[in-house]
Amino acid sequence: MLNKKLQIIEISAKLIHSKGYEKTSIQDILQAAQIGKGQFYYYFSSKQDLGIEVVDYCFEKWNQRVIKGILESEADPKAKIEKMLACAIDVHTKNGSKCGCFFGNLAVELSEHNEIFREKTNKVFESWIHHLEIVLDELMRQEKLPLSCDSHALAQSIVAMLEGGIMLMKNRQDIAALITVSNVVKKMVCI
Template identity: 30%
Template sequence: MKTRATRDKLIQVGAELIAEHGFNATGINAVLKRAEVPKGSFYHYFTSKEDFGLAVIDAFAEAYDARLAAIFTDPDVSPLRRLRRYFAVGKQDMLSCDHARGCLIGNLGQELSAQSEVFRARLDQVFRAWERRLVDCLEEARDKGEIDATLDPHAQASFIMAGWEGAILRAKTVKSLDPMECFEAVLFSRVLLPRSSPAA
């Protein structure tokens, strides 16, 4: 069954093009052409463009969660350092696409949340999974006394998720990593820092 290979190729190419141009602006023909797959095959694997888009989201979310798991469950690295690595990876991703793509889920969330309830729900689900990773990390960091213990980890995670996505968006428009580095710096020095050991 070589079905998987062709289907996966379409999804992989789709993820690239959609991340760069958005869902609506990415034509099926463009995906087919870049994947070197003929037109007729598309509707053998996907019932519609929406179906395809959801498959792209699922595949991306799965692959990305594997990366997150590798970062956030590394026992040799302290929780706070894991968070640092998460940001480092994000910055590297942004650099490697020359500030053109940003975050696929964030992009689609902005583009499709109001357009399609199906997409909105799926993307929200992905965001929640990411936040759960953050919550786990923050709780562990709190238990080890690495960060301030007075704030709710869920609130912190929501804050970090939103702030980081916003920094990515801003980085795309300003074509610089500055907003991401600025967010990171303020986050660690002010939000996460325990009150018992101030910076000054």
């Protein structure tokens, strides 16, 4: 039953998001998913194998929601950026402002010592920056921005600002930190 496997992945994603990859033990997953060890190792060959499937699954979900659903949609560039910011605030409000960014957490935890996870998280941010850059180009064509810098540097800085803002939010356990930087982003792009 492939449904069961997906359920294990979704439960593992929540645990890894909250506790981190290394601190999430297989025992934690077995207990949360109410399964035995045999079932786990029937679907996944190792903990790392599960981790990779979890990251791929979350990337796909995020890609559908943010890239396809917002940045590549047929809306006005200003509206796209506003939607993107609102989406981030919405997600982290629902998470109680305390577990941070799934990909950012993994990038910080693993990228120095695990090349596979480093590449996977890196692709998320590269994709985000790339698609945001395209939207910024659209925006620049219809309006002059106060900051005269190339769109790639600006896109990268906005992503950095949001990721840093999410980190401050997690550290302070207060969504206000993210809202504050979100508003500064809006001013940077004249919204």
